[in-house]
Amino acid sequence: MQNSDPLVSHHSHSMETSPSSPPSSPPEILHLDSTKALKILGKGATGTVFLAHNDVVSTSSSSSSSPFAVKLVHKSSASSIRRARWEIEVLRRLSVESNQNPFLPRLLASFESPEYFAWAVPYCSGGDLNVLLRRQNDGVFSSSVIRFYVAEIVCALEHLHTMGIAYRDLKPENILIQQSGHVTLTDFDLSRSLKKPTRPQFYQPDPELSIDRKKSLSFSRLISPAATERKNKTRLLKKTRSARVNPINRRKTSFSSGERSNSFVGTDEYVSPEVIRGDGHDFAVDWWALGVLTYEMMYGETPFKGKSKKETFGNVLMKEPEFAGKPNDLTDLIRRLLVKDPDRRLGSHRGAAEVKEHAFFAGVRWDLLTEVSRPPFIPLRDDGELTVGGFDIREHFEKLRTTPSSAPPSHVCRKNDPFIDF
Numbered sequence: 001m002q003n004s005d006p007l008v009s010h011h012s013h014s015m016e017t018s019p020s021s022p023p024s025s026p027p028e029i030l031h032l033d034s035t036k037a038l039k040i041l042g043k044g045a046t047g048t049v050f051l052a053h054n055d056v057v058s059t060s061s062s063s064s065s066s067p068f069a070v071k072l073v074h075k076s077s078a079s080s081i082r083r084a085r086w087e088i089e090v091l092r093r094l095s096v097e098s099n100q101n102p103f104l105p106r107l108l109a110s111f112e113s114p115e116y117f118a119w120a121v122p123y124c125s126g127g128d129l130n131v132l133l134r135r136q137n138d139g140v141f142s143s144s145v146i147r148f149y150v151a152e153i154v155c156a157l158e159h160l161h162t163m164g165i166a167y168r169d170l171k172p173e174n175i176l177i178q179q180s181g182h183v184t185l186t187d188f189d190l191s192r193s194l195k196k197p198t199r200p201q202f203y204q205p206d207p208e209l210s211i212d213r214k215k216s217l218s219f220s221r222l223i224s225p226a227a228t229e230r231k232n233k234t235r236l237l238k239k240t241r242s243a244r245v246n247p248i249n250r251r252k253t254s255f256s257s258g259e260r261s262n263s264f265v266g267t268d269e270y271v272s273p274e275v276i277r278g279d280g281h282d283f284a285v286d287w288w289a290l291g292v293l294t295y296e297m298m299y300g301e302t303p304f305k306g307k308s309k310k311e312t313f314g315n316v317l318m319k320e321p322e323f324a325g326k327p328n329d330l331t332d333l334i335r336r337l338l339v340k341d342p343d344r345r346l347g348s349h350r351g352a353a354e355v356k357e358h359a360f361f362a363g364v365r366w367d368l369l370t371e372v373s374r375p376p377f378i379p380l381r382d383d384g385e386l387t388v389g390g391f392d393i394r395e396h397f398e399k400l401r402t403t404p405s406s407a408p409p410s411h412v413c414r415k416n417d418p419f420i421d422f
């Protein structure tokens with residue numbers, strides 16, 4: 001995505017550049033006057049995410065500008081202001097060249113007016129993992145697809161944890177699919193800065209597993225040949241390779257299916273026992289949520305969902321997850337991530353390194369994840385809709401705020417957010 005052209009703006013309240021930003025930082029000011037929205041990508045309690053493009057570039061040259069995503073948040077409360085500021089700060093830190101990660105977004109530009117915050121991040125054309133999961137015939141992913149996505153998510157969490165940030169909102173809706181088919185985590189407003197892990201462990205890739213990087217890798221080749229042989233997954237691979245994300249179907253399902261009500265932090269079904277109990281919590285909440293997410297990818301539903309929030313929380317605290325079928329490495333990984341005592345949970349002692357060492361990932365070439373040029377699902381290109389015309393983001397956002405929406409917000413109540421005082 002290129003959004004480096006300075007655009008005309010009549011606004012004086014641009015977000016201040018941090019003195020610590022290196023010269024290689026992306027452009028700082030998002031000029032809303034020349035940023036045109038093409039469609040709404042998502043809508044939350046306080047913010048709306050638009051697909052946008054730089055109108056100045058597209059009218060002054062025959063070639064159109066690359067689209068990007070713009071999140072607009074109204075300064076409606078102290079909490080929305082604090083959250084937006086924090087999200088921008090996290091993105092800014094992730095944009096520092098030495099701190100960039102392929103599975104995490106970076107800040108392209110930002111803007112602050114007396115009424116709004118707006119910021120631009122790279123556009124992920126494949127939608128979110130929730131919609132992708134619901135689009136599968138049986139609503140589940142195969143083990144090899146799960147391995148691919150979970151491996152990338154583990155790397156993203158590892159990076160955040162190493163920065164001293166607990167993500168705290170892991171769920172399929174917050175995992176976006178880039179045009180390349182690789183994942184990007186989004187939505188950092190619930191994340192928090194914690195004391196860095198005392199015993200950080202960084203994964204050292206096995207040199208023996210190194211292969212010719214120039215070769216085009218399919219996600220199934222992430223596993224070393226020996227491990228692949230051990231696990232005969234040919235049938236499942238055939239099935240997933242043929243699947244493709246269809247943007248039209250995606251649009252159809254974007255608000256109508258796969259949405260769930262959230263009333264706690266993120267989603268009730270993803271909240272860890274220590275958060276419900278009100279105990280202190282740390283990075284282990286992300287490993288818990290990873291267990292719930294992995295379970296959902298495997299079975300199509302979350303493990304603790306009850307008929308009410310109370311029942312769900314009761315299940316999170318008391319019920320052991322149920323695993324249909326024979327136990328295997330995947331169910332073992334989930335079981336270890338869903339240990340109720342955070343001190344005994346996988347990942348709680350040595351962080352991501354512990355998770356990466358689990359048998360489910362045996363033979364995974366962690367250092368080559370980004371080299372996979374054929375991930376399980378590649379979004380179809382839909383260039384036609386991307387960079388022509390567009391509407392005024394601010395006007396539209398105002399209309400949205402004053403007109404009741406048919407799309408339910410993804411976070412309906414945050415007042416009881418137990419993380420606020422954390």
Ligand SMILES: Nc1ncnc2c1ncn2[C@@H]1O[C@H](COP(=O)(O)OP(=O)(O)OP(=O)(O)O)[C@@H](O)[C@H]1O
Nearest residue numbers: 041042043044045046047049069122123124173187
């Ligand atoms: N970079 C992006 N590319 C494509 N779609 C995006 C992008 N960022 C966000 N979206 C879409 O917008 C939805 C909402 O984004 P996000 O989770 O960041 O905001 P939100 O939930 O509205 O915010 P909040 O949780 O603060 O209310 C996502 O689930 C996704 O579908």
